[in-house]
Amino acid sequence: MSNNSYDHKAVEAKWQDRWEKQRAAEVDVRHARDKYYMLMMFPYPSGDRLHVGHGRNYILGDALYRFLRMNGKRALNPMGWDAFGLPAENAAIQRGVHPRDWTLGNIKVMKEQFRRWGILYDWSKEVGSCFPEYYRWNQWLFLRMLEKGLAYKKMAPVNWCPGCRTVLANEQVVDGACERCGTPVVQRDLEQWFFRITDYADRLLAGLDGLEGWPEKVKTMQRNWIGRSEGAEIHFPLPSLKKESVTVFTTRPDTVHGATFLVLAPEHPLVPRLIAGRSNRAEIEAWIEKVRNTPRIEREGENSPKEGLDLGVKALNPVTGEEIPVWIANYVLPEYGTGAIMAVPAHDTRDLAFARQEGLAVRLVYHPEDREVDAATMTEAVLHEGVIRDAPPFDGLRDGKETIGRFIEWLEEKGWGKRRVTYRLRDWLISRQRYWGTPIPVVYCDKHGMVPVPEDQLPVELPYDVEFTGREGNPLSRSKAFVETKCPKCGAPARRETDTMDTFVDSSWYYLRYLSPRDPNRMFDPELAKKWMPVDQYIGGIEHAILHLLYARFICRVLFDFGLVGGEEPFANLFNQGMITRFSDKSGRVEKMSKSRGNTVSPDELIEEMGADTERVYTLFIGPPEKEAEWSDEAVSGAYRFLTRVWRMLERLPEAPPTAPADAELERDRHATIQRVTHSFQRFSFNTAVAALMELSNSLSRALEEKTASRLRCEETFDTLLQLLHPMAPHITEELWERRGYTEGLLETSWPEHDEAKLRRDRIQLVVQVDGKLRDRVEVDATADEREVRAAVLASPKVQEHLAGREVAKAVLVPGRLMNLVTRKSA
């Protein structure tokens, strides 16, 4: 590196090496003077090559980390791997590589990429969810939750491929068929494990209000996902089943007398009994089976037709005493509410559509004393047709919630129903019929049934020696060595559970493990957790807005209830960076950068050609980080040119004269830039920070060119430029800093502070407006009072010209900025 041209390859290799050797980011969590906990999302080491779009997340985080470091915060910035998952198992089936080897290989590749981006992680805290030292604590957590009734088993449908005789993930089902063999997929009920997240629905909802450091967007998405709705459940007796009744949930109990039929989900538990003696039973069952096997996406789709069958059974509307038909239909979902609805066609568009289609009665509910029927609550179509109009038997029905509340009380008095809140949120299904995940630590014994694995027998390790065919179910269930075990209670031969856990279990508590990654005795250290939690800054993609972030909030509350963490919320501040897009030749559109769309840019080639610093600066400069940004191949060179100019400036510094007239001007620019860049960093506005630094570089370049600043001033400005630029372009700045003769690295320097006094000018430019229009600029003393300013303004010939003799009715002075003369008499 003896020559003077900018050899980015040599510079970057040198500093990446040095940071690695110095282990530049390590923090002793026990002695951290200045707690600041940063978190990048827990990446999945997929086999796909990383592209520059992925880089945005990490580059942004690293810029922030370096900024914090220079501001005296020894931030904790760990990285680890969400290493379990489906792609590893697919790779094993397709390429015969063991999931573990495949995953470890990918981790290596990704770490190397991080190194080449110049990103500093605290690798002494590295964790990987596929290692027994990590996943044993998933198992431990599971056992604790089982103990508290937060983990339980129930029947739930899975996608089943009869061809491969195996369970498929939703993404493996293409157009209702198995992606591998093309056999139509059917729904099959299996007993599966769940976490009772619905018990925490209200707390998860309430907690969102306190999360001031989260984007509104994400909070709204979580609120909608939880989907709390208030209403009532109402019982409709079934005369044919004696004491049984159908319980429905409704948000509009006040319309119950308009209920002209009931609709049950085909999966509703009462259905088999209702059709027990019927002649067309077989026909109905076949139809139910067909609906059940309709892929969920299709069944829930907006445009899929409503289909239903009359069960030929009657139910009693408790309020009207009328007998109404009971139907089953595909548009009623078993998971929501009670899996049954009262259909009020006059007040619900879906019920109306169905009633029309099937020729069912429509009854409008209104009160005789209401002059106008509440049109908003009623389907418009009803108004145009003859329908039965009926007054409710209860005279409290008017507008609004209060009425509904009183109505529910009335229902409760009569014993016909009661208040109820339901959630869209369902319990978290954690069972996966897969090999590559955390084994669920329970054993089945003929005598004792399901027996939890005792804590001292953890971890239940995944066997390595397993065969991957993609057929005949879970590979784990074919491993004799794994399945065959002894009952922990009686020692009799028993079978292990072969379901493994959803990887969202792994990622819902990893931030706690970073604090004591090698602790063999505990999931994490509660003392350290209390000290470091919540995470101060979490950075990641919007794609995790709901599932991951909701599960992590849930598990944090569970751990809080266990007394292991000090707060219910894991992440105080959340930042979601936008995606990088690029024009795709395939589709002819600008789209999210991805391998399948063929519009990726490889960091390898870019780094080879222009360097990691160029990629970093461009990525930060491209636009506001929370928004999407379109990658432009040409614009990248702007960042490269900027860095080259900075590089060349070093050898131009000696050209500056010992003393110079406009010293103060450059000094003001320097301080203004410090202020702007610092402020930009605090707002995550990296694009404007880069712009400000380009401006300072331009100013310095001009000063050198025109010899208007002294040598010392130029050197000082250059040094500041290097410091401010360091978080974005760490390699080149460290190299130049060293060449400037400093022995201490830039990371160890403290972030420059601006001096208000240096920003002040003796004379300032003031904008002059006449009736709000810009007419002139005048120079006045910075200390001038209103009278003096006014005198200076009126002295301007241009102003006089535009006043054209009119009288000034009012003069508005914005100190330091402008004066507006208002004439406004005749106008």
Add this chain to the structure above:
RNA sequence: GCGAAAGUGGCGGAACUGGUAUACGCGCUAGACUUAGGAUCUAGUCCCGAGAGAUCGGGUUGGGGGUUCGAGUCCCCCCUUUCGCACCA
């Protein structure tokens, strides 16, 4: 349909609490240095009109209205785009 965010030059985008709209960069144009350059440097670059010229006048932040001395920014209506959710009873 419901919810959220956003519309500024040829392009990506600046403009902190209302106060010089278009910073910075890309692209483009002209010139310089070059055997050459997709290298580098210099100058110019929102639109319309006037002027040889420095300059001068007018207009412009999706459209319309309002508040204000003053609106890209605040309020109301409309249009468009993007994202999220959805047979949720």
